[in-house]
Amino acid sequence: MDTIDPKFRLAVFSTKKYDIAHLQPELDRAKIPTTFLQTRLDDETVPLAEGYPAICIFVNDELSASGIELLAGKGLRFVLLRCAGFNNVDLTAAAKHGVRVARVPAYSPYAVAEFAVGLMLMLNRNLHKAYTRVRTGNFSLEGLTGFDMYRKRIGIVGTGKIGRLTGKICNGFGAEVVCYDPFPNVELAAEAGMTYVGLDELLASCDIVSLHCPLMPSTFHMINNESLEKMKNGVMIINTSRGGLIDTQALIKHLKTGKIGQVGMDVYENESGLYFEDTSDDVLQDDAFSRLLTFHNVCITGHQAFLTREALSNIAATTVQNILDLLEGKTPSSIVTAENP
Numbered sequence: 001m002d003t004i005d006p007k008f009r010l011a012v013f014s015t016k017k018y019d020i021a022h023l024q025p026e027l028d029r030a031k032i033p034t035t036f037l038q039t040r041l042d043d044e045t046v047p048l049a050e051g052y053p054a055i056c057i058f059v060n061d062e063l064s065a066s067g068i069e070l071l072a073g074k075g076l077r078f079v080l081l082r083c084a085g086f087n088n089v090d091l092t093a094a095a096k097h098g099v100r101v102a103r104v105p106a107y108s109p110y111a112v113a114e115f116a117v118g119l120m121l122m123l124n125r126n127l128h129k130a131y132t133r134v135r136t137g138n139f140s141l142e143g144l145t146g147f148d149m150y151r152k153r154i155g156i157v158g159t160g161k162i163g164r165l166t167g168k169i170c171n172g173f174g175a176e177v178v179c180y181d182p183f184p185n186v187e188l189a190a191e192a193g194m195t196y197v198g199l200d201e202l203l204a205s206c207d208i209v210s211l212h213c214p215l216m217p218s219t220f221h222m223i224n225n226e227s228l229e230k231m232k233n234g235v236m237i238i239n240t241s242r243g244g245l246i247d248t249q250a251l252i253k254h255l256k257t258g259k260i261g262q263v264g265m266d267v268y269e270n271e272s273g274l275y276f277e278d279t280s281d282d283v284l285q286d287d288a289f290s291r292l293l294t295f296h297n298v299c300i301t302g303h304q305a306f307l308t309r310e311a312l313s314n315i316a317a318t319t320v321q322n323i324l325d326l327l328e329g330k331t332p333s334s335i336v337t338a339e340n341p
């Protein structure tokens, strides 16, 4: 595109240093005037976005129907999600007000898949405990016994890009990898060394259950009291997808009884407003989260599975290309609509 309308300006919300480091060069190359804001976008902060034709938001920003209505009235045309998920934007309201929403469908499935397997290994071999023990001069091995991944049964829920890669890596351990997806792709799953089974069979038979499906009304709390009852005693649950897939109260209940062996979670259902910030000087108000932190067999990370140099570069490049395409009146393949997300 030769020139950008001088009135065009992009506001980037929830900006961190690592975002600027990767986005700025791409935006400069495309000559897109940009304001970086550290603020998280929600109904309270939405007036900060007034007058910008385009805004760029991340996973825990929230753009509600009323926010879209307000901003559309002030000239908002494009919402650029610098993530794959889009559950945080009211797509129906966006369509109603002619606001186009584009995302970054795949920036590095490797980053997330490798992280999911990292959590499995950390929990299995108790690396989180060993790290702190050795630093305090405690070289006892008591309580650090793990299990061979070889020949364990690992269940992948959701066989999209990340699920398939996670399955493929697990195959490298010589594990038996089974999977479930309501929209199966038998050929691609077979390439990753995975076999489809029903969800109930997966839950009942796997030593490790790893979640890789999107958060939607149909998947909200898919891991709940009922599904946890079906699982093997001592099961390990890994969630690098979206926190809302797991009912936290049910998880705590089954951790207390010992039914669940280990939990690795990079995402948490009430992470919005908590994650991505340094809150170490504040009193933690979330009692369920506090309880989760007390379990020695739960590893929580703050939504960092995506965070590799390669992923950040891809996010920046795709986001800027989305803007250029939208400005030229094209429909990027990464457009999301209420009818066809």
Ligand code: NAD
Binding pocket: 084, 085, 105, 106, 109, 112, 157, 158, 159, 160, 161, 162, 163, 180, 181, 182, 183, 212, 213, 214, 215, 218, 219, 240, 241, 242, 266, 267, 303, 304, 305, 306, 307
């Ligand atoms: P994808 O769209 O490629 O695959 C998702 C798969 O889930 C699809 O095959 C879909 O058919 C399947 N699915 C839909 N409903 C399902 C259900 N009820 N049960 C089982 N499977 C179902 O997505 P992806 O790129 O592989 O991403 C997977 C998840 O990872 C998404 O939730 C995304 O938000 C999350 N994610 C997390 C991070 C992070 O940093 N933690 C980064 C990127 C993506």
